[in-house]
Amino acid sequence: MENMRRHLIIQHFDCDYDFVEDICRNSRSLYKIERIEISPRKTLPEHLLLSPKSLLAKFLMRKRKMVYLDDLQGELKKHFTYDSKEIILAILPHYVLGFGDDLAGLTLEPNLSIVSAYGIDERYLSQACVGISLHEIGHNLGLKHCRNEGCLMKAPCKPKNFYNGVYRLCKEHENKLMHIKTRK
Numbered sequence: 001m002e003n004m005r006r007h008l009i010i011q012h013f014d015c016d017y018d019f020v021e022d023i024c025r026n027s028r029s030l031y032k033i034e035r036i037e038i039s040p041r042k043t044l045p046e047h048l049l050l051s052p053k054s055l056l057a058k059f060l061m062r063k064r065k066m067v068y069l070d071d072l073q074g075e076l077k078k079h080f081t082y083d084s085k086e087i088i089l090a091i092l093p094h095y096v097l098g099f100g101d102d103l104a105g106l107t108l109e110p111n112l113s114i115v116s117a118y119g120i121d122e123r124y125l126s127q128a129c130v131g132i133s134l135h136e137i138g139h140n141l142g143l144k145h146c147r148n149e150g151c152l153m154k155a156p157c158k159p160k161n162f163y164n165g166v167y168r169l170c171k172e173h174e175n176k177l178m179h180i181k182t183r184k
């Protein structure tokens with residue numbers, strides 16, 4: 001079973017999230033990932049965060065802390081060795097420039113996904129972040145997007161898809177996952 005050999009490492013930056021345990025639990029039940037490690041919280045280096053260079057920029061940024069996607073990816077590469085069996089899931093509270101509108105998660109490489117909690121409605125923060133994380137992990141495992149309502153892999157992957165706290169794959173994707181798991 002291929003997925004059982006994958007190793008999920010969850011790395012959160014600059015904030016503690018109580019939903020991380022939920023990501024673990026659901027990754028175990030949905031994807032049968034058994035080796036999961038929650039890395040101790042790290043601080044994103046100050047120089048990576050954009051600082052406003054004018055009053056106008058300051059006004060536009062308000063209280064947002066922003067980081068460029070490329071810089072973030074570069075930083076992550078310093079911390080992780082990128083073993084092909086590993087999946088790194090980075091979670092952070094900052095606005096990521098490069099994510100595009102309304103996007104809260106992105107799978108950059110087969111073994112790297114990033115989830116930003118920025119701007120997600122506080123009332124549904126846990127549900128949304130768990131759902132988005134599971135969607136991205138799905139990509140890491142080789143799953144593609146879906147048109148079926150209620151499927152974790154439904155695109156676009158918006159926070160509100162998960163406000164109800166339900167995380168499930170459609171039959172098609174469940175089969176696909178079985179196929180991936182037993183292929184090797």
Ligand SMILES: [Zn+2]
Pocket residue numbers: 135139145155157
């Ligand atoms: Zn996606």
Ligand SMILES: [Zn+2]
Pocket residue numbers: 145146147148151152153154169170171172173
């Ligand atoms: Zn599906």
